[in-house]
Amino acid sequence: MKGNHLFAADWRAWAARFACLLVLSLNALCAHAQVTPEGPGWLRPDERRSGLSFKSEDLQAQQNDDAINPSFLWVDQGQRMWSESPQGHAPSCQSCHQEAQTSMKGVALNYPKWDTRNKQLINLEGQINACRVNQQGAKPLAYESDELLALTSWVALASRGMRSERRIDPNIAEPFQRGQRFYEKRIGQNNLSCAHCHTQHFSDRLGGEVISQGQPQAYPAYRLEWQKMGSLQRRLRACLSGVKAEILPFGSQALMELELYLHFRGQGLPLESPGVRR
């Protein structure tokens, strides 16, 4: 009898394990199939507004006129770098990609994307560095270096005014959902989520500034406070520091996932980079 019981229990345990495996794999399949972007952080397409619309007329004028937009110091540097060969002998970006404003049209709208080689998200900065290393045999450019900001804003300029029409494909479903969860969870000593400020309280004042929807399209952007150009991740780190949360390292997967979520949350708005912000 005892032996029989044991056997029965064993059998049930195995059956349970098998059922579990089945459910887990079905779950994995379903997780891919159904992403529900709507949550406390989400905005309906008709609610989405550019960050620039929350800014003063003076700042809007600076962004809209290339002749006085300070970002163009970096954009022009990027244009020069495009046709130069690093180390004097490596092929220039231009030797492979020809004219950036034609060959790079629409490219910035597809980042961050899934890098099948390294099985992780890659953003535009990362792709440019991948070409530096793999195609030019040069050293990668440091995050937030003038050089990387210059090349990134030069490539992004080719997509200015364009709108992303991407779908949340299966290969980015999970990183998207992690970005979404990060966006909606309370963080830092202030115990606030990104959604608290940028979805529930946009248009309200905080200190000297009007809170915008926290849209990513202006970046890389020139910020008066920085006295220079900065990447989207630098802006995100400023918000993390603002709520006294852990400041994630540049290029970390958590920041990439946040970038990815922001991309879809703001989809439909035209790319603005190179932006100007306070």
Ligand code: HEC
């Ligand atoms: C020797 C040729 C070569 C050089 C030099 C080169 N690239 Fe590339 N680049 C490629 C190839 C091939 C791809 C596509 C495969 C890949 O992603 O690596 C690519 C892809 C890209 C993409 C992504 C395009 C897309 O559709 O997503 C960008 C952006 C880019 N390169 C920027 C640059 C920049 C900026 C430089 C100069 C710093 C540069 N590349 C130098 C060959 C080159």
Ligand code: HEC
């Ligand atoms: C306490 C409120 C607050 C929280 C929480 C907060 N931010 Fe911000 N954020 C701001 C303010 C203020 C600005 C500068 C004014 C503006 O453009 O909204 C800003 C700017 C931004 C911008 C730049 C928008 C633009 O057009 O230049 C982005 C993107 C952004 N935040 C994303 C985030 C993300 C992602 C989180 C969560 C990690 C977050 N913020 C958390 C207050 C907040």
